[in-house]
Amino acid sequence: MNRRTAxxxxxxxxxxxxxxxxxxxxxxxxxxxxxxxxxxxxxxGTFYEYFKDVYDVLEHIENSLIPSLDELPPITIGSDMCGxxxxxxLELYEKNSKYYAVLLGDGGDPAFASKLKNAxxxxxxxxxxxxxxxxxxxxxxxxxxxxxAMIGMMSYWYRQTDKLxxxxxxxxxxxxxxxxxxxxxxxx
Amino acid sequence: MNRRTAxxxxxxxxxxxxxxxxxxxxxxxxxxxxxxxxxxxxxxGTFYEYFKDVYDVLEHIENSLIPSLDELPPITIGSDMCGxxxxxxLELYEKNSKYYAVLLGDGGDPAFASKLKNAxxxxxxxxxxxxxxxxxxxxxxxxxxxxxAMIGMMSYWYRQTDKLxxxxxxxxxxxxxxxxxxxxxxxx
DNA sequence: TTGAATCATACAACAGGATGTTGGATGATT
DNA sequence: AATCATCCAACATCCTGTTGTATGATTCAA
Numbered sequence: 001m002n003r004r005t006a007x008x009x010x011x012x013x014x015x016x017x018x019x020x021x022x023x024x025x026x027x028x029x030x031x032x033x034x035x036x037x038x039x040x041x042x043x044x045g046t047f048y049e050y051f052k053d054v055y056d057v058l059e060h061i062e063n064s065l066i067p068s069l070d071e072l073p074p075i076t077i078g079s080d081m082c083g084x085x086x087x088x089x090l091e092l093y094e095k096n097s098k099y100y101a102v103l104l105g106d107g108g109d110p111a112f113a114s115k116l117k118n119a120x121x122x123x124x125x126x127x128x129x130x131x132x133x134x135x136x137x138x139x140x141x142x143x144x145x146x147x148x149a150m151i152g153m154m155s156y157w158y159r160q161t162d163k164l165x166x167x168x169x170x171x172x173x174x175x176x177x178x179x180x181x182x183x184x185x186x187x188x
Numbered sequence: 189m190n191r192r193t194a195x196x197x198x199x200x201x202x203x204x205x206x207x208x209x210x211x212x213x214x215x216x217x218x219x220x221x222x223x224x225x226x227x228x229x230x231x232x233g234t235f236y237e238y239f240k241d242v243y244d245v246l247e248h249i250e251n252s253l254i255p256s257l258d259e260l261p262p263i264t265i266g267s268d269m270c271g272x273x274x275x276x277x278l279e280l281y282e283k284n285s286k287y288y289a290v291l292l293g294d295g296g297d298p299a300f301a302s303k304l305k306n307a308x309x310x311x312x313x314x315x316x317x318x319x320x321x322x323x324x325x326x327x328x329x330x331x332x333x334x335x336x337a338m339i340g341m342m343s344y345w346y347r348q349t350d351k352l353x354x355x356x357x358x359x360x361x362x363x364x365x366x367x368x369x370x371x372x373x374x375x376x
Numbered sequence: 377t378t379g380a381a382t383c384a385t386a387c388a389a390c391a392g393g394a395t396g397t398t399g400g401a402t403g404a405t406t
Numbered sequence: 407a408a409t410c411a412t413c414c415a416a417c418a419t420c421c422t423g424t425t426g427t428a429t430g431a432t433t434c435a436a
Binding site: 027028029055084104105106107108109110111113114128137138139140141142144145146147148149151152153156157164169172173176177178179180181182183184185 | 216
């Protein structure tokens with residue numbers, strides 16, 4: 001890498017890191033560019049060399065966290081259930097948990113959940129592409145249901161101080177996906 | 189009601205309405221107090237008589253949309269499934285859809301979903317209070333799973349221009365809750 | 377290899393605009 | 407008539423984003 005490129009890459013990363021440490025503690029609306037550059041040790045003007053505004057930094061981070069199609073392993077029968085890549089998703093979440101837990105949490109960005117769903121959706125749909133028995137419209141809803149549930153559950157898991165052991169969580173998600181909610185609860 | 193009280197109530201509501209019509213079209217960060225008071229026809233300073241800042245207006249709206257415990261009908265066996273108040277939730281969403289669809293959407297507030305879940309959670313937990321067979325910790329996860337899934341699905345439904353008919357949506361949710369995701373899809 | 381031209385990086389300073397507060401005018405209540 | 411609430415105008419402060427400039431890195435012809 002070029003000396004120059006190295007510098008800019010480092011500067012950009014420093015700004016990103018400074019932003020992130022602020023973003024973890026406060027709402028994005030309260031973060032000023034001054035805050036970021038102060039923390040990173042740069043002049044405020046330097047910020048504009050790299051980003052348009054505060055939200056541009058967030059977007060940059062988000063985009064780097066959305067897996068591209070070819071990054072995601074293909075769904076294999078056995079590892080996942082009937083085309084629902086639960087394990088793939090859980091691994092993705094755990095790999096990026098530092099960021100995901102914040103972005104998908106209460107102070108996070110609701111649009112990030114959508115980005116994530118939209119990135120994973122095509123992979124699932126592809127699995128059913130040549131199964132004419134599947135109603136495309138209903139499939140969309142089922143996917144939305146599943147991904148929302150998993151994102152919600154993982155975020156909840158990370159919020160807990162007294163966490164359910166990881167394997168129990170995986171097992172619970174598997175059962176909920178395969179058998180539904182009702183069967184996990186005793187009849188009233 | 190007092191004449192004076194009537195005035196303040198009306199003024200406050202005018203400010204809220206002006207805020208909401210702006211919030212539906214743009215991100216909250218871009219909404220200035222000037223925008224709100226211009227639209228409502230007041231001086232900018234007047235805003236501070238009623239609200240702390242722009243976010244305070246949103247919070248006020250959100251709190252008015254969170255059902256209190258006694259507002260929500262008790263869960264009745266038959267109408268709901270094994271203690272999961274899916275119908276209660278769907279009705280709640282549909283009643284307030286004008287606001288819910290926005291607040292729970294991409295430009296919305298992730299904290300609102302949490303508020304909503306936390307308001308409904310105790311009702312469900314109460315159903316299982318004296319069923320010692322239920323593992324409390326796992327129940328929390330199952331509730332989080334279900335509520336996340338339903339919120340996600342309803343939001344998706346409202347985003348669609350070409351909506352699934354309402355009764356088909358309800359039927360799909362019932363099946364997903366009772367039987368799980370896997371059984372709704374043909375085996376690969 | 378050298379040194380001049382070019383380009384990128386970082387900064388200081390400025391204008392424009394948003395924020396939140398203060399003090400006063402108007403009109404309602406007692 | 408006295409008091410109080412509502413609303414507004416104006417002010418000081420702060421944040422934003424832009425412009426112009428100095429410093430240092432890179433390139434390429436001699």
